[in-house]
Amino acid sequence: ALGVKRVRLTGGEPLVRRNLPELAGRLSQLPGVEDLSLSTNAVQLARHADALKTAGVRRINVSLDSLDAETFRDTTRGGRLDKVLDGLMAAKRAGLSPIKINMVAMRGVNEQEIPAMVDFCIEHGFTLRLIETMPVGDSGRDAGDRYLDLQHVRTDLGKRFDLIPGVMPGGGPARYVQIAGTETRIGFITPI
Known part of the structure; x- marks a missing residue:
């Protein structure tokens, strides 16, 4: 595999690809591939999870900005929270483990939901990765109004939870803390 050790299936949305489990199985069998993961919106994950695990997918990242059905529908332009859950x-x-929840933290949209998302991740043993809005390019034109400084979020969470600085294998962009007394980690992803 030319030195490739880690493969991530991403998109668009990889679960709309026909025969994704078969592709995952072929990729996991390549010499040298040690880690096969998937980034998804999870809408179709319920019907593919077992097959993906059998095929060699070890871990997943799921985009989930809200646990409130109405907010979720608004931010995804019609998405169904029940399918993702x-x-x-x-x-x-x-x-599949670890399961990482990627939540874009947005002022006036879901900032009040962050503690509930932390509780949800603690309850289910998920890792939460909070992503700071990055208002760049045409798609970021209106994002400035929704910008939420994750340092403030971390400070607020530190008042509610005992946060222990930590690391997570993989060397990704997040800076992690662990919530004392749990297996749950929170990662903070900021520009630079």
Whole structure:
């Protein structure tokens, strides 16, 4: 595999690809591939989780900006939260681990939901990665109004939880803390 050790299936949305589990199985069998992961919106994950685990996918990242059905529908332009939650629970039952929730923290949209998302991740043993809005380019034109400084979020969470600085294997962009007394980690992803 030319020195490739880690492969991430991403997109667009990889679960819309026909025969994704078969592709994952072929990729996991390549010489040298030690880690196969998936980034998804999880809408179709419930029906594929077991097959993906069997095929060699070890871990997943799921985009989930809200646990409130109305906010979720608004931020995803019509998405169904129940499908995503079903997908997450199917992934957990299938043994995919770690399961990381990627939440873009947005002022006036979901900032008040961050503690509930932390509680949800503690309850299910998920890792939460909070992503700071990055208002760049045409798509970021209106993002400035929603910008939420993650340092303030971290300070607020530190008042509610005992946060222990930590690391997570993989060397990704997040700076992690662990919530004392749990297995749950919170990663903070900021520009630079």
